[in-house]
Amino acid sequence: MAQNPRMAEWFARLKELDLHEVAARLGMRRDGGRGNYFSPARKEKQPSLSIHGADKGRYGAGWKDHTTGDGGTAIDLVIYAGMAGDHMEAARLLGDWFGLPIPSPDTPTAPARKSTEEWIADRCLQEAEPVLEYLQGRGITEAALAMALKNRMIGWNNWTSNKVPAGEPGHGGAAAAFIVRTLNPGRVVAVDMRYQDPGLNGGVKTQCQGEKSGYGWYSDLNRLKRAHTVYIVESPINALSVESCYWPEGYAAYAIRGTGNVESIDFSFLRGKKVLIALDHTDPVKEGSNTRPGLAAAWRLNERLTALDIANRFVNMLDWEEGQDINDVLQAEGPEGLGARLKQIEPWLIPGNPAGAADEVHGRRRIWLPTLDWNVYWRFRQTDDFTQYVQDYKDCEDEDGKFRREEKGFGDLCAFRIAGISRLRIQSHLATINGTPDNQPETVFGVSAQVARHGNTLQRAVITDDKIFSLDWWAGRFGYIWKPKEFARMISILERTADIGARDVVNFVGLAWRGGELAALEGNDCYFTEPARQCLYHNLSFPRGGRQAARQVIAAYQETFKHNAAAIPMVWALGAHLKMLLGFYPHFEMQADKGSGKSKLMECMQRSFSFQVLSGQMLKTDHRRRASVSYTTNPVGWDEFSKLPKSILTDIDGLLQSTYRFEFTRIGAALTPYLMCAPVLLAGEEVDIQSLQSKVCRSKLTVERQGPMIPHELPQFPVWPWLQFLACTEPARIRDLHKSMLRFCQAKSRAGDADATSNRMMENYAAILAAWHLLCEFAEIDAAQGHFVEDLLAEMNSHLSETDGTRLPWVRIMEIALSELDARRFEHPFCWEDAQDDEGNPDVLLYIRPNHIMDHLSTANHLRAKFDGLPVKTGRIFKSQLLASGVVAVRKGEMLDDVEKTIDRRRIGHMTAISLNKLEALGLSAAPEIKRDIP
Template sequence: MTPNNNPAMGEWFARLKSEIDLHDLADRLGMERQGRDGNYFSPSRKEKHPSLSIYVNHEKHGTGWKDHTADIGGTSIDLVMYAGRANDPMDAANLLADWYTIPRPSREKSAVPERKSTVEYIAERCLKDTEPAVAYLTGRGIAEQVVHDAIRRRAIGWNTWTSTKVAEGEPGYGGPAVAFIVRSLAGAKVVAVDLRYADPALNGDVKTQCQGEKVGFFWTSDLARLKRAHTVYVVESPINALSIETALQNYPGVAVVAIRGVANTNLDWSWARGKKVIVALDHTDKLNEKTRTRPGMEAAWKVADALTASDIANRLVDMLDWEEGEDINDVLKDHGAEELRIRLKKLDQWLIPGQPSVDADRRHQLNGRQRVFLQGHDLSVYWRYQVLDDFTRHVDEFKDSKDDDGKVSRSEVYGDLCSFRVAGLSRLRIQSHLSTINGMPDNQPETVFGISCQLARNGPHLQREVVTGDKLYNLEWWKAKFGHIWNPAKFARMVNILERSADLAARDVVNFVGLAWRGEELAALEGNDCFFVEPQKQCLYNNMSFPRGSTQNARAVINAYQATFKENAAAIGLVWGLGAHLKNVLGFYPHFQMQAEKGSGKSKLLESMQATLAFQVLSGQMLKTDHRRRASVSYTTHPVGWDEFSKLPKSILSDIDGLLQSTYRFEFTRVGATLTPYLMCAPVLLAGEEVDVESLQSKICRTTLAIAKQGAIIPHELPQFPVWEWLQFLAGIDAARIRDTHKRYVAFCQQRGRAGEGDATAKRMMENYAAIMTAWALLTEFAGIDIGQGDFIEDIIAEMNAHIADTDGTRLPWVWIMEILLSELAAQRFEHPYCWDTLVVDGREEECLFVLPSHVMDHISTAPHLRAKFDHLPVKTGRIFKRQLLQSGVVVDEDVEKTVGRRRQAHMVAISVSKLAQLGLHAAPVFERGY
């Protein structure tokens, strides 16, 4: 990835990867080598035999390095990060540039100089002298190597600040403290510094303090290791995280995160998808007498429920036999790393995660650990169910045996129950579509049940299914969705017990991907937030995880799209795609058309937009059935592309036109015997050599690509736009502010537009372009750029006026009807009375067509070859056709009596041939011919 989309930066990165000798780099990193030509010992762990190879022009592996044990490799930049000398590629590149004198290319200075935040300043001070932190942490049983590794990765420091205004011994005085530096997962930016005081008495007995963001971020000692880990432990404090790292030093692929307190459970866990998560919070916390819960245990339940809702497999460490109040660091100090390692491997095996079942003699241990009350008849069989990662078994019987001393011992005999583990069963109340699109109180919610199971074939990814209550005990459904059931009767009994836990993770959910109303507030939603009964049928993006990144990535993307085509021809399409998520706020959003010259680069731009925004483009083959078209635009505001649009049959194009007309706003329907719901609303990008959208002119925006406008090609290394952060930004804005912004831009478009005040269709077109301008205004605020950058507003105004001018004669239905009529007259297929003649208007003769509007509509509706066109027309009666003719100004006399074929015809309208020509409707009058 090349930062800021600077070609010089890309060349610099390429030099760092190709010109540096990896053997020399390994020496500089202090890596040990076995012999002169042997492998290297891994810098990330202790090992008896070297496992890291370095290749130079190898026949199979080329040039690079690979750790065979961890199955990780890469370039010189990757090796620096793997050795713990840098947190991200840019840090690694800067270090290599200093070592090998490969200067970084200069870049344009920002108009607004970057200013370090308070927490960044605190973090820098804490990293200057870290030796006291080593002494403090090793004194708590943490391995010195673990501490040094975390310090190298700039995750731990030492704070010595004291207040000059607060007396010693008072809260806020400060004093010596270990500093745990919290960084964002995207960009590794410092967001907080957590302090743990060595002598809390100096700080008024306040043991910990946080500078910066307390909620929404976690701490880990190594972000790079976290990203490549396959197993992640979740603990409460950084001290506990370092304790686990000490116990699992030689376990590759394992990382630890600290949530920094029991109140910080509302985290974004999307980064953990594909990893196994083990929750090890302080389950043995002192019982809170008021709430009758243990804070650590309750937080563990919330974390487990959140992970399950995100389809992430997770288990809880079984701490039932731990001493009251004992935490992870206590075990390390008192019993050593080996004992802690053994305890961490003992996982909760109960059917309801976090709720054990014990005998009467140990009933006191359940205080604060019961998540749900089980009736006696359920409790009597609950203990028989035991779960493994992806398997469930049942205690079938007991087996007695005697030892050599004659002592009788009893062991449990397990039987197989089912080939999967039920991770959660929760009651869900799905919000109605009306509340989703307009934020009004919900009067018609639907209740279903969400079931998440872990299967061997899916690894650590939970499989989620939604079922209605009538299918909950349908074992054939369970078998079809999840796997085999060996003991149906015991399985049905298990489902009956799990019904008791339906309230634990019960929640109101919204089936929508994008920006929608949840309750009366805007919310950013992904595929994992939705619970569709038939996800693949109901929503194209049912499994969507939006691209994530920083505002720096957003600026790079905007700059690249403004540079690739002049006059913002490509940027208009980008902003349209991002602004599509405003639809549930504005109540409408236009579709989009790319007009392009042959060879102008439309296909390349479309591919780049797909990669940048992560939206799908469907081929013409996918659009041939009504079901596929409906599913492609359902339950989302994320844009959808329809390619090869012009190659579809006319009959399909008519159906598509109706769908696009309705999805300009919203349309809800139920289909099939099961009445599967569809909420059709996604804005569509129409692509093809020729896109016939005459009937959609008031519901579409466009951009024009030309060879003369071509600029720099969008680089392959361009980062994706941070769509998820963009949606969260929009969700945090007051909806009234967005609507007010749109109103201002509508007024601006009307002031700068070329259409007259009486043109209703042109007014709607201005509203469409104003929606894109609104998106641009919000986008510049999100990315931190000037609203006038690249003259975007001026260019889109020019595009809007060109669109209005080009469609001046084709926007209204009467024009389409006149085109059909003139074609029928030229082919001599119009059998109703009509004639060509002149009419004196304002003292001069005007060539006119005399016809009855009702006859025109009657001909179109009854002619077999015009049936498809008639069905496509929004106007069906002669009365409305005549009204539009009169409003258009092409009629010079609305009530004329003429003789046609020796018969008098009254109430004919006289349509000016010259005025039709001004609108692009060219007639071929034959004045000598009557009827």
């Protein structure tokens, strides 16, 4: 394998990785965010490890520990950090992190085959000098070109076709080549050509080899990532033109390579940055249309960036000549002139919609405003995070008799900038749960605003019709309002922009149905009216990573406790997102002995899977409990469950019963919606949930089962790729897998087929088993790893056998009734009697009316809390369960369920005879008092 050219190329690509990215993956801390790194091999007060060359765009430059003298490539750094034992292990780890899998070992003597795009890029980079002369002729500076060439982002192509004659499309010719790479780790996906003489190529000026959709062009990846301000332009030449303006540190340009790419590029990498949109706003108006293609694309880009909470504004191109683009200005006015123009930002209230006469804004009207609004629209002016109002102005005529308006004074309007008000259709809970057509969406309005305290991240809020003009609402969420009347007038104008950015949204965190298809959703995708109250994970971003991290996490949890005692709750937590497919998902009971490591394991699970654990104090109010399980399939932990008061445990019982599946409700005067469905991890030394035995799975932590502790440097599990994997899996396949696992559990179960409650418990364990098989497929490991299946089945059978007598409601009722009989608090008639069964075995029968038991439980004050928590509250249902349970005595083939007895000289009819032997077989005991005649 070592002689395989594909392996050599693979190692070479790994050594070219950005060392700063590798250091971030290794969790290395940096002095002040910009200096040297603290060594990962030891503790030190001053950072001693430096990465040289990468800051200037030279990948794979190297690193050095100045204390020990160690240094090398990215592979050496992984070994030095203790994450791998040799070069091959380190290379595999880097390949998983950065999406560069190890090449197949077959055909070792065959030469490595590059993609067409990579082959073209390599050829263009061999003789790249002519591109410098060509681009310098277009006004681009030597510094910008040198950086792009050093990063292997530009080249020169001389290819011509020997089949297509000159002058026809497809012939080719000399062309500047722009190498398009992914953001990480810089894999070549396309090469864009710009021909020096388009006439040779049939008048075609540009051509793309490779992927056109979904990828943009940059000249320096490090510069783009470090930038706080990014200009988005159409072409690579425009991007180089922007970077020719001698910007200070923190500025970069990104080319979308055509207006059609606005919809397909993932712009989430720009979060936290200020984006200035500089597409070709001045391109000619389409024939038969009133819009400019570049400006229309800029409008759509503004909508997409605003939805991602990315602060963005438009470069003001109102004074640019028709058809003039960024490179034209660079050639005409030089870097200083272009830089001055790019600093002019549109101040208008509606982004991309300038105020002015019809001839001045021809093709630039983003939205139609009636005259009453248009006449005041120009008075509202915005900066990045502030809004002003033109107070004083004067209308006059210039020397040519043309109307002119002099603006004399500005007044402060409000301490924030409204980036947009969009109409949102929130999908109904039924469509979210089961994927049915949405017949009852809710319409609200999403507000995005930029405030100074949050920098370049837009703040979002959801407003309803009744609060759209509430100044208290606006001021409470965003900032102070100095001119209330003018502010209300501004809102009345912005109401007409509700269609800009209007979209259908789903309020859910995790895996849910969106438009009839499964989708992975994060907190950023949701628009709650009361985020902190409605969903515990309203601002959650799931951990990212590669499948190597998944394998590491699984192995660590299988080792930390024997018999997979920690791996079972791990798989339960990750499998919780299957709930939308299965329609149910069990809660989890984690009982632990004192000192067994429960708290440490809970901390590790929070770090590994990004779910929260609430303390007993947090669970004492109904609102907090409800919010913790609302609008998410991401599990939540309830710690110290056993220490809660009985009254709270009764309320919790009802909530857990409903969240085994789903429950939708509205609370308060505002009718705030809650969709309660999150599975709950119940942790404590004693988790007493008898009524939930059929709706929980469990694992027991003991000191004897303890293994090595989970290392603190263990990476997070890649939950986001896991959710995307589930979303791309056919739903029918997952459901069929669960049915198959249920049949497997039934075949290995100790319980009989007639017990419906045990069947439900096996369904619960089958759900975890199905999650395990999907998890093994995702992480590319063997399902037999660590004997997980065997240990889960052992836990299931242990659970079934230990709860054999406590799974049904009548057992709890009978247990309370027997306790009341022993305490002599039962005032209704009953009696004990010695008897023999049909086989002659001695037995004791309890004659009692089931209705009397339920009357006692419902009227005794000291039993009020227990009675409220019972799922059965009528004597009729209780008696039917008794008859079906087999504990009613049988004589000569007939059950004694309607017997008349004499008790205290009274004839009491319709009594039921319950066998004490059968009760004791289910773990129920009593102290019978049998009255015998004294001779």
